[in-house]
Amino acid sequence: MANKPIVATASLAGCFGCHMSLLDIDERILDLIQLVEFDKSPITDIKNFERKCDIGIIEGGCCNSENVENLKLFRKNCNILVSLGECAIMGGLPAMRNGIPIQECLEEAYLNGVTVDVGDEPIIPNDEELPMILDRVYPCHEVVKIDYHIPGCAPNADLIWDFLTTLVTGKDLELKYETLKYD
Amino acid sequence: MSNEIQLTIDGKSIVAKLGQTIVEAARDNNVYIPTLCDFKNLTPAGTCRVCSVKVDGRVVVACGTRVASGMVVENESAEMTDTRKAIIEMLFVEGNHMCPTCEKSGNCELQAIAYHYRITAPRFPFLFPKKSLESVHPLLMLEHNRCIQCRRCVRGIRTKDGKGVFAFKNRSNNIELIMDKSRADDIDDELAAAAANICPVGAIIKKGVGFSTPIGERTFDKQQIGESYGK
Incomplete structure (x- = not known):
């Protein structure tokens, strides 16, 4: 099939659990690659967008400047953008730091935390190569326009399968009670 | 005088007892109106507004509104569903x-x-x-x-x-x-x-x-809320 929909995926401030759940569709992945073609994704290890993609799947929210850049790049290069999982939808576990001042977070993580090695001289990492951490974690749809949200931590593999197959075949998705979960 | 009255919920005619709230009448008639702040044997508080219904063109809370004869209640209309979702x-x-x-x-x-x-x-x-x-x-x-x-x-x-x-x-x-x-x-x-x-x-x-009940065996893993209604 010459013009299969092209899918790109990214993991922002996530744990890769949603990508794992995508792989949990098991042998149906063979059917999936008959239906779609994967482009830029941690699964294919393609690093850059060389062409316009049809579907972009985003795992994780935005916790630093690189996440925001990457998300905007996906919005620019994908016709349909999908938030996959709780972190992309509402910030998820990383968003538990929202409400704690960023300075306090960094000091706890790098200076005062119980696991900081007191033998070294602890510093808050400040290399200019490092992306700037944001004041709080932002859900993807508060940064760019998101077309669909697939909840779950991680989303049920059957839900991802149902969603992708109905999307590429142009059918209406019926959200099944058994597969729609927030945890 | 009979204390039974008639009203309709989403076009379905039901019989209720005078003095009942819309939520109680719906429950007795096997009609599901979602509730959250409502709890068995407690006086209604109307704090969560989840049971909002439209009665004669006005949005009211079904747990805090008593039934009246000939009342027309909108429960699962597109508008009320969207209001509740909001x-x-x-x-x-x-x-x-x-x-x-x-x-x-x-x-x-x-x-x-x-x-x-x-x-x-x-x-x-x-x-x-x-x-x-x-x-x-x-x-x-x-x-x-x-x-x-x-x-x-x-x-x-x-x-x-x-x-x-x-x-x-x-x-x-x-x-x-x-x-x-x-x-x-x-x-x-x-x-x-x-x-x-x-x-x-x-x-x-x-x-x-803590997490004492395994995933798959928790209350709403096994059944959908309000599922027992309408059967």
Whole structure:
């Protein structure tokens, strides 16, 4: 099939659990690659967008400047953008730091935390190569326009399968009670 | 004079007893109206607004409105469904509801109603309010991040001598659940469990329980909220 929909995926401030759940569709992945073609994704290890993609799947929210850049790049290069999982939808576990001042977070993580090695001289990492951490974690749809949200931590593999197959075949998705979960 | 009256809910004619609320009448007639702050044997409080219905063109809470003869109630119309979804979504964004880390997940009524309406993401921006987790008793924690101010605990939890245990302090967005610590000695294991149980979300947590029921066996893993109605 010459013009299969092209899918790109990214993991922002996530744990890769949603990508794992995508792989949990098991042998149906063979059917999936008959239906779609994967482009830029941690699964294919393609690093850059060389062409316009049809579907972009985003795992994780935005916790630093690189996440925001990457998300905007996906919005620019994908016709349909999908938030996959709780972190992309509402910030998820990383968003538990929202409400704690960023300075306090960094000091706890790098200076005062119980696991900081007191033998070294602890510093808050400040290399200019490092992306700037944001004041709080932002859900993807508060940064760019998101077309669909697939909840779950991680989303049920059957839900991802149902969603992708109905999307590429142009059918209406019926959200099944058994597969729609927030945890 | 008969104390039975007739009204319609979504065009279906039902018979109710005079003095009943719309929620009670619907329940007796096997019609599901989602509720959250409503709890068995408690006087309705109308705090959550989830049971909002349209009566004769006006939106009212079904738990706090008595039935009347010839009343026309709109329950599952497109407009009322959207209104209810908006209320549920507001409850989500106004707190910090981290379902993946919550002990109540799977047994949570707020989550169950959101599943019922197949909500995938709220239309409102998340507020991420600054709330705390408080240990108030050797057996109980208050997780303020999750409290939806339904007042079920305030209304329903009493010590053996009939005294209240929970209350709210402050108003508007500063409102916060408090426990009367002078009653601490009156809270035994049974009352602590009742307090955790009466909370529709995970705001009152009984210590030492944690994630005791495996995923797949929790209340709303097995059944959808309101599923038993209409059968």
